[in-house]
Amino acid sequence: MSFLQRQLEDPVRLKRIKRLSIAVLVLVVVFELVVLFATDAHHHFAVEALPAFGSLYGLLSCVVIIVVSKLIGKLFLMKREDHYDD
């Protein structure tokens, strides 16, 4: 059993990984807030001064990309695999 397998196939450890991931998310947001409020970092745009802009925009981008792409795909682009076989 490899290291990865042990981590992923043991429900206790998998749970630990999930908790760890949530902790990372929180830490990242805190880091962003600290940089925003505690340093005089130089912004190019006003939107970047929103609290935790990177995190917000990342989540938004991810959701928009998935939803919009799937929509376009289902409506127009996705075809059966034999689409080009005549």
Added chain:
Amino acid sequence: MTIEWLHPGLLLIAGAWLLPVLRGRLKQAAMLALPAAAMVLCFLSEPGEYGKVSFLGQELTFGRVDKLSLVFSYVFSLMAFLGMVFALHVKDDFQHVSALTYAGGALGVTFAGDLLSLYVFWELMAISSALLVWLGRQEGSVAAGFRYLLVHVFGGLLLLAGILLYWLETDGSLAFGDMRDVAFSASWWLILAAFLVNAAVPPLGAWLPDAYPQASVTGGVFMTAFTTKSAVYVLIRGFPETELLIWLGAVMAIYGVVYAVLENDGRRLLAYHIISQVGYMVCAVGIGTQLALNGATAHAFAHILYKALLFMGAAAVVHTTGKRKLTEMGGLYKTMPITLGLYMIGAFAISAVPLFSGFVSKSMIVSAAGEEHMLSIFLMLTLASAGTFLHTGLKLPYYMFFGKDSGVRGSEPPKNMLAAMGLAAIACTVIGIFPGLLYRHLPFAADYAPYTLLHVSATLGMLAFTGLGFFLLLKHLDPTPTISVDTDWFYRKSAPAFAKLMRGPVSRLEYGIVGQIYEVVIRAPVLGAARIFRLIDSGLVDFVLVGLGRLTQLLSRGLRLLVSGHAQHYALVMGLGLLLLVILALLVP
């Protein structure tokens, strides 16, 4: 060629023909030595102009060596080396010759100082890379290779037409440099369009995801590097600050991401991310500031290495499992952990995770957009960044290596494949940790600092929450056994439809109208004329000939009376003749 500078591209193109005559270890040694030698030649090159040749009254420059061409030549020759390491186990000389010729062509384009030699190497790349598609020898490779070649022949013709018009517009100059002097003229548009075809800018870019997954497992790795990035190079050289490119590039960055959501073929997904990443570079060329052009160059450099690594990872999976589709994979982390680990380094690099190469190159482009206060471009590029991590860093590895166990086992690929991936992974990491190593080779002096607190924190936030979004929406991302139509739909669907139209309505129309006109205009007069000739023939010519025949017959009948065949008749005639002569002799005084 002058002695003081040997063209690294020509070395590869000519040296490639050594491989078919060598055997065993010696062949493998040559496969590595050739690109290694080319790399050394590139690193030893000093700026200057070499290899000036006069041809048909034109001055051709095969060796324009400056900071811009040098940095591209470094990464092209390095990539040729990595690609040959990856292909070391392949027993197919054709592939190796094609691959080295292809890499040599890219170096030729890089060092070309005039449009004519550029064109020659441009076409050489098109042909040698089409061979790599054909040598994929899979179902569909032949057709995909032809489509690929046709698109590039079309692009090549645009380039040639552009060059000819440029030559006319500039009164006989073929020098290749900033095209601003002929901006918006016909030649400018044609040459730009030819470059955009090779840079795979939509709607001209569907050839890329169409062809790359069909190429041979190792050939595909070469293809990811040269065609699009040499196009980026010529765009930097010829079309900086072309505003159109800002928007084309930004749209392109998102275009690739959208298709990547829908894609089921692993290598096709990565191919769409080439389009997305080249979009950043095209956009940077359009912005055109020193920081932006440095960014385009740095990103091309970093991109070649991490994309090769990613493609190698996907190719290794194809090589050992024979599967290409994500719907048929899953659970491979158990048997291919090293491949997974190396792939993830490439994935972190392309996703611009801090400490990996993409972070230090992509951020230059995004910062350049920031410095020019282009908010929408900044937002589009950042959105595409999230998409890149979503697919290359999360979706592809999740469904390929983790996800539902498909029962497909596979194993680690041959050692040389792992070695090539390892080297590429080292390069991605070293550039990420020591960006100065790359920055000092960039065309413009720039003191750019990628590791600012703001930038690192925003990037980490963006990546982490893209990851969150991925796991929240995971069930919507399951790949489906479908294909997605791209702009190649127009020529792939329209060609059969065109043939049908031709065979059906058009051929009937042709018979009804053109056939009838033919009947009246051509057939009737021709038949009439023929009848007249026949009359002349039978009346006059025959009469004369028959008359001659009859006359001859008559004469010969008369003669026959004389020629009886009896000796006594002949003697009688002779006697009569003698008698006549005697009488004449007596009578005539």
